[in-house]
Amino acid sequence: MNSAGSGRDMEKRIALCIGNNDYQYLPQLLCAGNDANSMGEALYRLGYETTVKTNLNRTEMGSIIFEFAEKIKDYDSCLFFYAGHGFEVASENLLVPIDSNIPVMASDREIIYNSFRLQDLLDIFENC
Numbered sequence: 001m002n003s004a005g006s007g008r009d010m011e012k013r014i015a016l017c018i019g020n021n022d023y024q025y026l027p028q029l030l031c032a033g034n035d036a037n038s039m040g041e042a043l044y045r046l047g048y049e050t051t052v053k054t055n056l057n058r059t060e061m062g063s064i065i066f067e068f069a070e071k072i073k074d075y076d077s078c079l080f081f082y083a084g085h086g087f088e089v090a091s092e093n094l095l096v097p098i099d100s101n102i103p104v105m106a107s108d109r110e111i112i113y114n115s116f117r118l119q120d121l122l123d124i125f126e127n128c
Helices: 032-045 058-074 110-115 120-124
Strands: 013-019 046-052 076-081 086-089 092-095
Touching: 013 032, 013 058, 032 046, 032 076, 046 058, 058 076, 058 120, 076 120, 086 110, 092 110, 092 120
Parallel strands: 013 046, 013 076
Antiparallel strands: 086 092
């Protein structure tokens, strides 16, 4: 799914859908990948240039987010969808890659370091 769903003349729209199921150190999830795929298919049908990625480690997640951030400058609207583990720590909403190793008694700083701050993503996507 990397091109618009129809040839109609419409605004340029782009979407990134991430679904993380297969966590190495946290409980595994059953449907996050399916949710990302289903959302990606629906957005594609609505004319979004859609990228769907599942089971991303920290490096992969960072790369695809920053690649998406570069692309959105050329689009009229963008949409980001995430299914997977998330936390709220110290008033920060966090998205968790599959390789995050967060100890049971982790400090807020350790948890934030091993995750992606939602606010950072919102700041990036504000350019769309």
